[in-house]
Amino acid sequence: MSRTLYDSDYIFAIHEPGGEPAMLAAGRPGWVVFCEAIGHDPNDRTGIDFTTFSNQGLGVICRLNNGYEPDGTLPYSRDYEKFARRVANFVAVSRGCKIWVIGNEMNYAVERPGIQIDWSRHATQRTGPAEKADPTRRGLAVRFNALPDNSTEIRTTRGAIISPGEPITPEL
Numbered sequence: 185m186s187r188t189l190y191d192s193d194y195i196f197a198i199h200e201p202g203g204e205p206a207m208l209a210a211g212r213p214g215w216v217v218f219c220e221a222i223g224h225d226p227n228d229r230t231g232i233d234f235t236t237f238s239n240q241g242l243g244v245i246c247r248l249n250n251g252y253e254p255d256g257t258l259p260y261s262r263d264y265e266k267f268a269r270r271v272a273n274f275v276a277v278s279r280g281c282k283i284w285v286i287g288n289e290m291n292y293a294v295e296r297p298g299i300q301i302d303w304s305r306h307a308t309q310r311t312g313p314a315e316k317a318d319p320t321r322r323g324l325a326v327r328f329n330a331l332p333d334n335s336t337e338i339r340t341t342r343g344a345i346i347s348p349g350e351p352i353t354p355e356l
Contacts, residue, residue, distance in 0.1 A: 192243030204242055215243040218281075219288070221251045224259045226269035234280030247285040248274060256297025256349065257287040261356045290352040298349035 196207055196214030207214045216237050222228070234244045248271055250259040259267050275284055289295050350356075 192241070194243075197243075197245070201237065204237065204240070207242070208240060213241040213243075215245055218244065218246045219249060220246060220274070221249045221255075222270055222274050223255075224250050224263045224267035224270050226266045226273070228270055229273045229277060231274045231276070231278035232281075234278065236280070238280035243283075244281040245283040245285065246278070246281045247288055249288055250297070253294050253301070254297070254299050254349065256299070256352075257290060257295040258297065258352055260297045260350050264356070287352070293345060293348070293351075296349035296351055298347065299345065300347035300349070302344040302346050 192214050194207075194212050194214040196212055197217055198204060198207070198214070199217050200219065201216050204213075204216055218232070218234065220232065232246075234246070238244050249257045250263075250267055251257075258264070271284075271286060287295070293299060294301065
């Protein structure tokens with residue numbers, strides 16, 4: 185198999201840097217997945233140099249988000265063109281990466297732009313406040329549902345959506 189710059193021959197990957205020394209020590213340089221919140225300012229021409237990782241033989245994948253709750257993994261649809269320009273700018277000046285993922289879990293309500301969630305209504309089997317009991321917010325009742333939740337029920341064991349934001353749909 186011919187190896188292209190920035191590729192890895194291994195399937196192993198880590199989400200965010202930190203564990204790559206273990207892969208390198210084992211002689212199995214896999215992939216590092218980076219997550220970057222870049223916003224949607226079309227005039228922002230900043231990027232990141234990933235060559236510290238790719239020069240070690242690690243594959244680099246970068247996921248580009250507009251932001252995180254409540255900003256949305258993608259911005260409001262009215263700003264898609266600005267976001268596309270920002271993505272193009274970021275990719276053009278970044279080095280050491282050739283695989284780009286745009287957005288994250290777009291069918292998960294928490295990734296919508298403008299979503300407002302009352303996390304105090306969120307509980308899991310673990311104790312403590314929601315941000316400690318479920319820091320990744322994986323317990324949200326409508327995690328994998330892009331359809332509006334028109335329920336009037338207050339879910340005492342799940343985060344309560346105060347404002348649904350703008351769902352990210354294939355039509356948009």
